[in-house]
Amino acid sequence: MSAVTYLARALDTPTNPFEDGPGALRAEEVALEVRDGTIVGRRALVPGEKAVATGEVVDLRHGVLLPGMVDTHVHFPQVRAIGGLGMPLLDWLERCALPEEARLADPGYAEEVADEFLDGLARAGTTTALVFGSHFASAVDALFERAERSGLRITAGQVLSDRMLRPELHTDPATAAAEGAALIERWHGAAGGRLRYAVTPRFSLSTSEAILRVCEELLHSRDDLWFTSHINENLREISTVAELFPTCQHYLDTYARHGLVGPRSVLAHNVIPGEDELRLLAASGAAVSHCPTSNAALGSGMFPLRRHLDAGVQVALGTDVGAGAGFSMLKEGLQAYYLQQLLGAEGVPLTPAHLLYLATGAGARALGLGEQVGDLGVGKQFDALWLVPPTGSTLDTALRHAPGDSDRLARIFVLGTPADVAATWVGGRLVAGHAPASTTHTPRSTHVHART
Ligand SMILES: O=c1[nH]c(=O)c2nc[nH]c2[nH]1
């Protein structure tokens, strides 16, 4: 059994600040005892305390420890398409995203992109993600194979479409059913449950009723699969979906009538929802992934967080790479804050605790992982990111002069970038960066040895 004690200045939100207020922010100097990847002990330290534990000790107190970020909407095949500005959704798809996604038909290309993608997540401090896969089954295999090695917690699936994209990205119901069943068999629950399968129609605009029926069969082939798709992102998209599904009550109904909306469903965007849709989302326990940098880049609209909260809909954050502005969930949190400020009286005034919760605990709960990850409490996995801004950087200065814990967290969201993430762990395993050498403390002696 491997046991390590991490000494850290930790910030987390073990409860929901939308219910408990800003007091939900926990800021402590702690000793976290981690055994086989699980936090088994947590003790508050007297600041600067030295002789704190016996056994292997890693001192992280010159940085800030946060729970690993949870990205609830991110596209694996779009890493190389980040940064396409100046277009609304459907033009951006046609010009930027889909030509790149078509390249993943080449398995070698897909492997390279999978490595870039997973590396991008881990370096940004993201430890868990709900990932839009590729239209090609071979590329989805590549993603899961690389994810198994990377150590990250990944829920993903083959993206399904059979119209209105480009022919090489289209499938047919029989192929979709066969490939989906094989991928579920190979990957759902693999790597000790770190990898899970999500049935993933791209959006109703590009999926016929026949493909949605396949999605229904695949999703209900087991009772523990996930569902994800897009919804209500853009006015042209919404009116096209209404024309394509004349008998549906609203966009959400195109999924709901196939049994695709439930507590294991995550729908991205929902920038322009109807009240009926919000009620149905809340009643079904489905979550919405809010992707604020993508919404701003594509001019999709202003996410009505207040209406979601009032209706009781679960909301978490997603980067939506590549329409979004990169893998940083700190940037996503900041953009969510800005957007709510711009909404004036209709916006929700978000505190730093809200931002941290949206980027960690809310995502964990939306993905059914709230018992395992999302904060740094006893019983949780040691999924964490360690921020160590370079000495003399603006973030370093800002943190040294922060008057309080909430201000420190605000400064991290405003100024933090992946370049400040010195190390990322999943289940106690280092998945990016470098941790300091541990020291072994015995009752009599202390010596340093290198950690592998
Ligand atoms: O932001 C988005 N990115 C996509 O790739 C996509 N596909 C359908 N709808 C989408 N929205």
Ligand SMILES: [Zn+2]
């Ligand atoms: Zn998306």
